[in-house]
Amino acid sequence: MGDRLTPARTALGRAGLVVAPRLLGAVVTSDVGGARVAVRITEVEAYAGAEDPASHAFRGRTARNDVMFGPAGHLYCYFTYGMHWCANVVCGPVGEATAVLLRAGEVIDGLPAARARRPAARRDTDLARGPARLASCLGFGRDTDGADLLDPGSPVRLAGLRARRPPGVLAGPRVGISVAIERPWRFWLAGDPTVSAFKPGGRARRAPRPAD
DNA sequence: AGGACGATTAACT
């Protein structure tokens, strides 16, 4: 089964830096574990391949990052800190290993299932506020690594990718990395309550600026 | 075979 060649696949076949802001407002829907949950994306981060020291692909292809080197439109799930899963949308041409980390979103369908998966969340706006929280809400894990987001029969799908970045997008440094922190490759929807807290004057060294 | 560390979170003081 080859990948379906769709307009969305073509649109995702660009650098993660270009695709990232266009994913804001798009919807990821998962059907795993007997529940449907959908999240509207509000915060993302771009990662490049060989030229980005913060990228999992920086040191070449391995069993873990294999999906990143494949075709655009697939989900790259990885396990970190011994307990959390996070997920990226693979972008770019085959072999480039450029991707977009899904950092936060708003649960717009399957609220009961999302709450059950995230018992620690005190408010619904916290359910998918953070990359591991978002992945948890959607039931992401080893089973969803490599899922084709553009296949209607896939357990995880993406809809609503925009042709241009929507209005109200801000950009700033990426979170939780120790290299290439000067690149403002994190994008989010200004004022959205599901975006993770920005810490001006803290770790971040640059104020958010309009992404244009 | 061994060890350092991580694209994080929740629970502390």
Add this chain to the structure above:
DNA sequence: GTTAATCGTCCTC
């Protein structure tokens, strides 16, 4: 503000 939790992955010996 700090720190424990917890283990797969990757690098070094």
